[in-house]
Amino acid sequence: MVVKTLVESSYSGMFKFTPEEGSSFYIRKEYLPEGLFDKIDVGVEFDEEQVDLLMDAGLTCAVELKAVGYLARAEQSRFGLTRKLIEKKYDKKYVEAALTYLEGRGYLSDLRFATAWLNTRKINHFEGRSRLAAELASRGIARDVAGKALDEFFSENDEDEICRKAYEKLSKSKSGEKLTAALMRAGFSLKQIKIISEN
Structure with a gap:
């Protein structure tokens, strides 16, 4: 995968990652292993293992955005929000990572x-x-x-x-x-x- 663009979104700390081929997705530094985010630059090529890590970050961001949608409507418990997201067929590991991030930022309490x-x-x-x-x-x-x-x-x-x-x-x-x-x-x-x- 070759990087075409990386642009910060309107959602604080979240970036829109666009590869040379394939669809754009969102990533957040906090969802990537140490140092990987800093390697992202136009024209840089990532190997299969790094691509998997980027995709994991993208899927976690997708869960985070869905969770924020629920939180915008009403306060949620971590237990209840986890259940809602898993019912929407999101993978538990991405749900856990996204909700831990949201808890750490005080969005989920x-x-x-x-x-x-x-x-x-x-x-x-x-x-x-x-x-x-x-x-x-x-x-x-x-x-x-x-x-x-x-x-x-x-x-x-x-x-x-x-x-x-x-x-x-x-x-x-x-x-x-x-x-x-x-x-x-x-x-x-x-x-x-x-x-x-x-x-």
């Missing part, structure tokens, strides 16, 4: 996703910490990250008040042990439920 998810969830659900922690875990959020997001969430939202709202909603259709069981499934402690039910 499980903590931001968890915080956004909690704030959206509270609109239609009245749930306690343990239920919310389980829901975040099912979305691939690590326990320590979920803990931070929950600490922040409950510093702004009174869990006892949420429990009271859940009690008011559920008590319309349930009572006694069934009501208690439903509130415990919603993530509230027996102690919280007892205090709310006695007031």
Whole structure:
């Protein structure tokens, strides 16, 4: 493969690589082995092994651009975004490389996703910490990250008040042990439920 042009794109640090023959593709220095990017110049010819490395970088850039499209619409978790990209038939190794890069640059953040998810969830659900922690875990959020997001969430939202709202909603259709069981499934402690039910 012989280099025809290498031009920086509008997307920071990403370059459009055009060979003498074949289609153009995007590459990023971070996706190439040390030193290979610096060898790229007009007229330079690359051997088969180097071409494979350039193509790998190109495929990783394609994944990165797709991932950024999802992130532009809404916060994503690494777990959820990985699943979406693999469903789109992208190779796992390119997905991992692209998402690690995006995490390193702060474009992808499980903590931001968890915080956004909690704030959206509270609109239609009245749930306690343990239920919310389980829901975040099912979305691939690590326990320590979920803990931070929950600490922040409950510093702004009174869990006892949420429990009271859940009690008011559920008590319309349930009572006694069934009501208690439903509130415990919603993530509230027996102690919280007892205090709310006695007031």
